[in-house]
Amino acid sequence: MATTDVAEQGPPPLAEVIERIGFGWAQLRVVLLGGCVWLADGSELLLIGTVTRAVSDEWGMRAWQRGSTVSIVFLGILLGNGICGPVGDRYGRRLPILVSYLGIAVFSILSAFTQNFYQLAAVRLFVGASFGIGQPAINALSSEVCPAYWRIMMNALTQTLFIFGELYSAVLVWWDDPMMRHLDWRWLLLMGSIPSVVCLVFSWLWLHESPSYFAVHGDYAGAKRVLESFCNDNGKVGLNVDFKLPPPKKESTPLEVMIENFWVICSRRLLYSTIAVIYSCFTLNVVFYGCLYAFPQVLTEVDMNAAPAVSLVFGALWELPGNVLAVFCGMFWPRKPVMIGYLVATALSLLAFGMGADQVSGGSEHWLHLALVHGGYIGIKCFAIVGFVAVYQYSTEIYPTVARTTGTAACVAGGRLGGMVAPLVFEWIVEATANISIFFYFTATLCIVNIIFVLFLPLETFGRSLDDYNEENETLPLTATKHKVVT
DSSP, rough: OOOOHHHHSSSSBBBHHHHHHOSSHHHHHHHHHHHHHHHHHHHHHHHHHHHHHHHHHHHHHHHHHHHHHHHHHHHHHHHHHHHHHHHHHHHSSSHHHHHHHHHHHHHHHHHHOSHHHHHHHHHHHHHHHHHHHHHHHHHHHHHHTTTGGGHHHHHHHHHHHHHHHHHHHHHHHHHHTTTSHHHHHHHHHHHHHHHHHHHHHHHHHHHOOOOHHHHTOOOOOHHHHHHHHHHHHHHHOOOOOBBBBOOOOOOOOOOOOOHHHHHHTTSTTTTTHHHHHHHHHHHHHHHHHHHHHHHHHTTSSSSSSSSSSHHHHHHHHHHHHHHHHHHHHHHSSSSHEEEHHHHHHHHHHHHHHHHHHHHTTOOOOOOHHHHHHHHHHHHHHHHHHHHHHHHHHHHHHHHOOOOOHHHHHHHHHHHHHHHHHHHHHHHHHHHHSSSOOOHHHHHHHHHHHHHHHHTTOOOTTTTEEEEEOOTTTTTSSEEEEOOOOOO
């Protein structure tokens, strides 16, 4: 007799249907269409950090103004992340992604026509807000359409697009001026807007909404339509995609959604995790975006036996092995050990680069000092990417569907504070000490503190399926995957 638990209990939960559909072209479509929010982010952030000196020379900006041209972008990202939470949970994941592409394109083009620091700062604020609106949405969407085993791969693929955004801009800079001393910053900013225009068109046509969003809002037909499309893309035509609809979610205003979801992510079960992941995102952003801002300036002072623009290109290329390492670690090792490993490796790389740069900038050509500079540079670029994949993936997995975008947005937005202060801290340290290495020692210290936070995280999400949060029964938002097969 061919009976199973599934037949006796009725349709399986949505997470189990996602597992049956598997990983394939459906998920890659989400990566390529929605994940390009990160490509546009990488392109724009490397450009604005690289052209800061050229803009400063043209307008005679002071140190705090140079740092602010990048910090203001992260303030905008922070605001956008805050907006995305309730909007993404109320109106879906797709809408914020489309709005993100549109805003990035429009305001990036406007940036090229600004005439002074205050105009540039105002426009870049909206560029950052556009990034911020889309990032939590694609993080949530990529986790919700993917089997548990492949979620880390999904996250890594979207992060890889950030690297290609950096490469795109680094090649533009190389083309314009390899020595980065006479950059045409207006042309560069115009060229930087192209990816978001292209992505907007293709996403409008072919990007699906999250089936989890449809399900928690009672739209069974909408969820089933998306699941059937996933089956067609993955070669599973005819697979039964019936699923058990979760309890209906009452309709609320965006403000009510924000308040309700805030209490979910700050509940007794999740409060420490929320605080720890926010600090982890803060540290990650200080390290990565602080170095992204610092390297175009540092590489003009520290001789790495290549033109500065070439070093930027190779630095971006070294992030690709970081993504491969992130996928390998994420698919075979639990999340917490991976985060601790990335923090240890990154701290050592920061210390190595700082010590080597201090000597090389002073004229040393000793092989050990050069090895510290090159090894530290490669390590920072490589291991920070592992952190992005592990930390951001973890931030999407610890929250329930109804509050996942809000929880992810809170972690990312809190972390963006790090990106906002990093350029200002770099400029302040350099102006106060005339020593670029102090900044790298400072960021290494943040990594060491972060290790302590991660050690006490109560939830391990590796190999678990996304499920709904039940406050009354005090169940965790993640339950172990159960693979049941009809025989």
